[in-house]
Each structure stands twice: as structure tokens, then as C-alpha cells.
Amino acid sequence: MNIARDIAERPGATTAPSSQMIDPFGRAITYLRISVTDRCDFRCVYCMAEDMTFLPKRDLLTLEELDRLATAFVDKGVKKLRLTGGEPLVRRNIMHLIRSLSRHLGTGALEELTITTNGSQLERFASELADCGVKRINVSLDTLDEVKFKAITRWGDLAKVMAGIRAAQKAGIKIKLNAVALKGFNDGEIPEMLRWAHGEGMDLTLIETMPLGEIDGDRTDQYLPLSAVRAGLSERFTLADIPYKTGGPARYVEVEETGGRLGFITPLTHNFCESCNRVRLTCTGTLYMCLGQEDAADLRTPLRASESNELLSNAIDEAIGRKPKGHDFIIDRETRKPAVSRHMSVTGG
Numbered sequence: 001m002n003i004a005r006d007i008a009e010r011p012g013a014t015t016a017p018s019s020q021m022i023d024p025f026g027r028a029i030t031y032l033r034i035s036v037t038d039r040c041d042f043r044c045v046y047c048m049a050e051d052m053t054f055l056p057k058r059d060l061l062t063l064e065e066l067d068r069l070a071t072a073f074v075d076k077g078v079k080k081l082r083l084t085g086g087e088p089l090v091r092r093n094i095m096h097l098i099r100s101l102s103r104h105l106g107t108g109a110l111e112e113l114t115i116t117t118n119g120s121q122l123e124r125f126a127s128e129l130a131d132c133g134v135k136r137i138n139v140s141l142d143t144l145d146e147v148k149f150k151a152i153t154r155w156g157d158l159a160k161v162m163a164g165i166r167a168a169q170k171a172g173i174k175i176k177l178n179a180v181a182l183k184g185f186n187d188g189e190i191p192e193m194l195r196w197a198h199g200e201g202m203d204l205t206l207i208e209t210m211p212l213g214e215i216d217g218d219r220t221d222q223y224l225p226l227s228a229v230r231a232g233l234s235e236r237f238t239l240a241d242i243p244y245k246t247g248g249p250a251r252y253v254e255v256e257e258t259g260g261r262l263g264f265i266t267p268l269t270h271n272f273c274e275s276c277n278r279v280r281l282t283c284t285g286t287l288y289m290c291l292g293q294e295d296a297a298d299l300r301t302p303l304r305a306s307e308s309n310e311l312l313s314n315a316i317d318e319a320i321g322r323k324p325k326g327h328d329f330i331i332d333r334e335t336r337k338p339a340v341s342r343h344m345s346v347t348g349g
């Protein structure tokens, strides 16, 4: 039984054409995130252990296969594609894939093609990204302090990221900064980051740490609820809730003093699953229907089994038909085990 199609075709369903992917809870899947590599040139402490074992290169889908998979999703109603990782810009020849995928912007099938990056390689790629129709990107930045930046990323260089941000802005790309809120690390710095980001015309989104993958430290020490951050900021800034949405799970406020937007992504203190419109594909062709659940579908086998897309399309429908209602993240003081064993760099943030 194909639940997704069944629901889509039910008389009176409030859904769009049957070419769209509709999950069992009536949510249209219009957003695909692809982790194009699990590798990275940083080792952020909340994301990776310092000594990571990465996938053997032979297990990765080729760029052509990633293109075919992404295109199958676009044909089935995906309007927004985000490349992430690991660090997407360290995958060899990544611009070939981005340039190729940009054809779907040209036809109007795709509304947005974008990336989430640590910014380390952005100076090199900014103008080419803009040329491929990339209009806005997310750059992850947890601190403005060079020494702290080195400490949190282990291998990163803040000056390079800043040069990347400037290059992207010069190329006309809008930037949203993502910062993971970490207790005792950047909590005191958030007002300064907010003023700086807004002063430079960038939105800022704060993210709570999520219990994904084994890391070297203890996450219960890092966890900082954004409800507490917001309460602290409210003493210094006037925050007004606004209905602004970027197709993601962030809730936004406008900061009266700076005139900029501040987003909160709160997977642990607020359940954002009701409006989930996304699925995630790994660089080996595994589709995760939820960031916070282990269930996944193998798309590599149907992709490689035939040159036509029929098997693949059926496998996608079957997977969407299993998309769960939501996650149940918990940072557990008793077991101290991650809720999900894979790292964020596998499924992409």
C-alpha cells in the first residue's frame, strides 16, 4: 500500500497534485536536505569527536548519482534543496553538482537552492555560488572571539570564515548566521553577536544542542535551553514575536533596538514537528524521514538497480509513507547516551 499516494488522492484531502509527496500526517514534503559528504575541515566539539572515522570514499554516491536522486525529488514536488554535510564545500568538485542542480531553478521546478556551511571555503566559492542562483545561505558561527572559535571548532580559523562571509555578501548572497547556544561558552556573548550580525544585515538563529552521535564531552554540560537565553535577552532588548518563516523550524522575533531578526530553534524545549516539510538524504543514499529517529530508507539500491527512475520513485513513496510524526529527543542525565547514534554530520544539520 502506498500511504502517501493514498492520502494525497483521498477525496477532499487538502493536498496538492498527486505528484507531490504527502506523508501519513498530511504534511507535504517540499524540502530536501542532502549531506553531500560526512567529512569536514572542522571538528566542532558538540558535533564530532576529534578522531572521527569517516566513510570510505567508495561508499559515497557520485555527484552524478546525487544529481539523479535530487532530481527525482524535484520531480516529485521538492521546491527547496539544501546541501549540507559535513562541510559541503570540501566535497571535491561540489560546484559541478551545484551548477548542474541550478538548472531546476532555471525551469522554475525548484524555488531555492542553498547550502549550510562553516564558511571556511566560502571566499573561494562565493561568486560561483551566486552565479548558480544561490541567493541566501546559512553560515554557522558560534563566537566572534578568535581564541574561542579555535577552541569550539578545534581546527577552524575565524579570519577565514569572516573573509568568506564578506565575499558572499559582496557577491550579493544573503547570509543567515546559525549559532549553537552553549552553556558557559557563548551565552554571555549572544547580545554582542546579535548586534554585530544585525549591523551587518544578517539574521541570527540560535540552536539548542541536539543529542546526536557520540562526542568526546558530555552534552548535559553544554545544554542551554533557549527559553533561558530569550529571557536574558528580553532584559536588554525588546523582542517582538513575528510570523516570519523560512520554511524551517525556527521561530522568529524582531529586535526593536537593532531592527533585525532573531530565530530560535528549540528541538528540546519546543516540539516543532507538526509543520515538518523535510526529509534528509545522506551521501550514501540513505533517506532519513526524521532527524531524531533511526528509521531510514535505502535509495542507493533502487537508484543503481535501473537506469529508469521507476524503482527509485516507488522507494521514495514508500519511505515518505513511513515518515514518523515526530522525534523524541532527550538529553538524558541517567544514560548520557545520544538519542540518535549517528552524528549531525551524517544527516546534515
Ligand code: SAM
Pocket: 040, 046, 047, 084, 085, 086, 087, 088, 116, 117, 118, 138, 139, 140, 178, 179, 180, 207, 208, 209, 210, 211, 212, 344, 345, 348, 349
Ligand atoms: N559544516 C556545516 C556547518 O557547520 O554549517 C554544515 C553541517 S553542520 C552539521 C550543520 C549545523 O548543525 C551547524 O550549524 C552546526 O552548528 C549544527 N550542529 C552540529 N551538531 C549539532 C548538535 N549536536 N546540536 C545542534 N546543532 C548541531
Ligand code: SF4
Pocket: 040, 041, 042, 043, 044, 047, 048, 085, 086, 087, 118, 140, 345
Ligand atoms: Fe563540521 Fe559543521 Fe560539524 Fe562543525 S558543525 S564539525 S563545521 S559539520
